[in-house]
Amino acid sequence: MERLRSLLRPVTSVPLARHLIVALVALLVVMAVIGMSSQYLQTRYAEMAYFAIAAGGLTLLTGLSGQLSLGHGALMAVGAYAATLVLERTGGESLADVFVALLVAIGVCAVVGVVVGVPAARLHGPYIAGATLTLAVAVPRLANQWDVLGGEQGLQVPVPRASELPAWIQDLIWFFTAVEIDQYSFLAYLGWLLLALTFVALANLSRSRVGRRWRAVRDDDVSAELAGIHLGRARVVAFTVSAMCAGLAGGLMAMNVRLTAPGAFTITLSLTLLAAVVLGGLGSLTGALIGAGVLAFLPHFATDLGESFGLSATQAAEVTPVVYGLVLMLVILLAPAGIVGSLRPFLARLSATSALGSTKEKTT
Amino acid sequence: MRTTARRAVQVVCVLTTASLLAACGAGKERPSEEGTAVGVTDTTIKVGAHFPLTGPAAPGYSEIPSGHQAFYEYVNDAGGVHGRKIEMVVKDDAYNPTNTSAVTNDMILQDEIFAMVAGLGTPTHRAVVQRLNDDGIPDLFVSSGSLQWGDNPETSPMTFGWQPDYEIEGKVIGQYVAENMPDAKVGLFLQDDDFGEDGEKGARQFLDSQIVDVQKYTPGGSTDFSPQMSSFKSKGVDLVIGFNTPSYTALSQIAAQGVGFKSKWFYSNVGSDPALVGGLLASMTKGKIPAEQGVKLMDGMMTTEYIPGVDAPDDEWVKLWQKVWDSYSKKGSEKLTNYRIYGMSQAYTFVQALQANGKDLTRESIVETIEKEGASFEGPGLAPFRFSEDSHMGISGVSVVEIKNGASEPLTPVLVTDIGDAPIEEDDSAASDAPPSSGIPE
Structure with missing residues (x-):
């Protein structure tokens, strides 16, 4: 045991390697779960993946850099429209089309992130919340201004057909799961793969010098500046990284929903993203993942529950936001640091006792 | 001795993993085409x-x-x-x-x-x-x-x-207006999507020269239509043709009252139910227009009908x-x-x-x-x-009707046509179909 630990030390002490290993293991487990799930659950997992990517970016911005954004729904809209327009031009049938579309979505959002981030860096607290709020309200309405954006009815998104995927991917998936890949499982695999990559990148960023600067800026901007940190630059970088995550999430959302329309990107979306982040635990990627899971599963769970209690479809539809609001209120009241934040002291105590146990082992 | 044992363990591990992986793939036959009667059982x-x-x-x-x-x-x-x-x-x-x-x-x-x-x-x-x-x-x-x-x-x-479809409805409305109100200055009030577009397409076949203003709305967007109604008023519109949903019939009526715009109204079938619009007027104005008066407000409006x-x-x-x-x-x-x-x-x-x-x-x-x-x-x-x-x-086909006391009075027989430039013809033949005595189609 001791030897194993010392053997693994060079790996576990390097954050990148550690994050990669955790991500890889998690990814394998998730792939297996997706492979065994029904198509319906696969679409829920895919939804959870893109919400988690967006929430991950937001938790980094709000939790680490201390900038409260109410406009992430708008950034997702930018990503979704960018990806949709690319897919429309290229046909969106092959895997390459999909990745090009997602890269364009990320790129466009990076540019928007810088453009919005620069003025936003001069603001703080409620002012930046207000500024990003206008973004959330205004951006989706732009779709009504230009015909190329499809107006209120939105744009149809071509989805890659599973049969068009490269043969080696089809064989690989078949080999591991014994289930033929179809477009539902493809989107779920794609979402979780990109989620794993994004979270490794974000986790690494937050452990790096960049992340430490963000924390310094968040905790005390004056002393951060005295220590030689360029406040504006640190904030703009944080906003841009966060916007890129939202762009990727938007692109994935477009493919999953198969429609990009302003109705998807209301202010409610921005607020639910923030709610997911708060629910999970501000600043924690695990929290973002949990929050996204709640977002993807709770509304359906509540509707089904309502219907199983004999409510009519209308009443069950009305019950959903109530349940959602109640859960949020309960978390805020009972676990103000979010789910992960409240579990953290407990987990710390647990690992402390096990560390104690191992030292005991050593002495005997 | 110990190294041999360890090597044996390693070999076993590798073999187990390999066979497990192989088992993953070989377990099932690839499924055939999915059945095409999903959702149907014998009962x-x-x-x-x-x-x-x-x-x-x-x-x-x-x-x-x-x-x-x-x-x-x-x-x-x-x-x-x-x-x-x-x-x-x-x-x-x-x-x-x-x-x-x-x-x-x-x-x-x-x-x-x-x-x-x-x-x-x-x-x-x-x-x-x-x-x-x-x-x-x-x-x-x-x-x-x-x-x-x-x-x-x-x-x-x-x-x-x-x-x-909205195009043939637009055609019938257009022909009726062109024949019976050739001097009317027409304003179109449209939902800003295919609904409004199809209706406009049909109406323009007959009314292109009579249409003086077009106003659109986005469902879920603004609920104040004073600007649109003011525009109609300023352009001298005296007949509004609306391709809109019922809520927007009520909202346009409220806005028209607000800006003092008086006109004849012709709502397409979708937005014209007098009982519903009356109720909406009452709830939207918080009772300032009581439901009965709202229904009365619909008096004299024209619309179309295709089922009793x-x-x-x-x-x-x-x-x-x-x-x-x-x-x-x-x-x-x-x-x-x-x-x-x-x-x-x-x-x-x-x-x-x-x-x-x-x-x-x-x-x-x-x-x-x-x-x-x-x-x-x-x-x-x-x-x-x-x-x-x-x-x-x-x-x-549809027939053009006028609303009186919350009921509809036919202005034309059933007018049957098709999309494009198909002619509009009178055809009452299907209107006399009666249900079977069991009430269930045979």
């Missing part, structure tokens, strides 16, 4: 639809599924269709296309419906048509008059319209709907409305298609049946369906 048929049960489009439209369900229960209690009982799943999309996409996904994958029947709305249903056709799911009798459900069966082979409604209680069809509703409404206190009649009329057509299809029901066979026999279905529609291999368009 049940499961269908689904998306409706706005909440949100700005919910008033009126949320009543349609209750009509469907009442009629299906009536049929089920009489033994069902070929021994199968019809079950309908209804999901709320709040008239938001993104939600429609999500709930349709749920109905296909979770509820495993056999077919979509009567999914409502032009922008909403448009979001899922491609999906339904890609997956080979029958998409029958869409609750919307947009052209796209039926004008091109090659791209959407599984989709069928039901009500008269609650204002004709002596009609054989309405008698049937009343009988069904009285015994099968979930809550006895709720009244029969035109929207429930609309739902029951659609349900009647669906049952008719199932009967015509016979016992062997698949997703392909129901489409084939409607293409072959749909044009001869006799039902509450005032004009026959246009279903064939080349057209999936619904009812082929």
Whole structure:
């Protein structure tokens, strides 16, 4: 045991390697779960993946850099429209089309992130919340201004057909799961793969010098500046990284929903993203993942529950936001640091006792 | 000795992993083509639809599924269709296309419906048509008059319209106005999507020179139409033709009163239900316009009609709907409305298609049946369906009516036509169809 630990030390002490290993293991487990799930659950997992990517970016911005954004729904809209327009031009049938579309979505959002981030860096607290709020309200309405954006009815998104995927991917998936890949499982695999990559990148960023600067800026901007940190630059970088995550999430959302329309990107979306982040635990990627899971599963769970209690479809539809609001209120009241934040002291105590146990082992 | 043991363990580990991986792949045969009668058993048929049960489009439209369900229960209690009982799943999309996409996904994958029947709305249903056709799911009798459900069966082979499309409605309205009010200055009030566009296309065939102003609105957007009504007023409009949903009929009336704009009004069938609009006027103005006065406000308005409604209680069809509703409404206190009649009329057509299809029901066979026999279905529609291999368009005609005391008085006989430059002809033949005595299509 001791030897194993010392053997693994060079790996576990390097954050990148550690994050990669955790991500890889998690990814394998998730792939297996997706492979065994029904198509319906696969679409829920895919939804959870893109919400988690967006929430991950937001938790980094709000939790680490201390900038409260109410406009992430708008950034997702930018990503979704960018990806949709690319897919429309290229046909969106092959895997390459999909990745090009997602890269364009990320790129466009990076540019928007810088453009919005620069003025936003001069603001703080409620002012930046207000500024990003206008973004959330205004951006989706732009779709009504230009015909190329499809107006209120939105744009149809071509989805890659599973049969068009490269043969080696089809064989690989078949080999591991014994289930033929179809477009539902493809989107779920794609979402979780990109989620794993994004979270490794974000986790690494937050452990790096960049992340430490963000924390310094968040905790005390004056002393951060005295220590030689360029406040504006640190904030703009944080906003841009966060916007890129939202762009990727938007692109994935477009493919999953198969429609990009302003109705998807209301202010409610921005607020639910923030709610997911708060629910999970501000600043924690695990929290973002949990929050996204709640977002993807709770509304359906509540509707089904309502219907199983004999409510009519209308009443069950009305019950959903109530349940959602109640859960949020309960978390805020009972676990103000979010789910992960409240579990953290407990987990710390647990690992402390096990560390104690191992030292005991050593002495005997 | 110890090294040998360790090596043995390593080898065993590798072998186990390899065989496990191999087992993963070799376990099952690759599945064959999926069956095409998902959602059908020997005793049940499961269908689904998306409706706005909440949100700005919910008033009126949320009543349609209750009509469907009442009629299906009536049929089920009489033994069902070929021994199968019809079950309908209804999901709320709040008239938001993104939600429609999500709930349709749920109905296909979770509820495993056999077919979509009567999914409502032009922008909403448009979001899922491609999906339904890609997956080979029958998409029958869409609750919307947009052209796209039926004008091109090659791209959407599984989709069928039901009500008269907005283009032929626009044509009939246009011809009536051109013939009877040739001096009117016409303003168009349109929903800013295919609904408004199709209607405008039809109306412009006859009214191009008479139209002086066009105003559009976005569902879910602003609810204050003072700017639009002021524009009509300033351009001297004296006849407004509206292709809009009921809430926007009420909102346009409120705004017109607000800016002192007086005009004749001609709302397309979709937005013209006097009882509903009256109620909406009352609730939107917080009672400043009481419901009865709201209904009175609708007096003299023109609209079109293609199925008999609650204002004709002596009609054989309405008698049937009343009988069904009285015994099968979930809550006895709720009244029969035109929207429930609309739902029951659609349900009647669906049952008719199932009967015509016979016992062997698949997703392909129901489409084939409607293409072959749909044009001869006799039902509450005032004009026959246009279903064939080349057209999936619904009812082929409407009659122009004027609203008086909340009831409609016909101004023209039934006018039958088709999209494009097909001529408009008088044809009352389908209007005299009567329901079978059992109330269930044979």
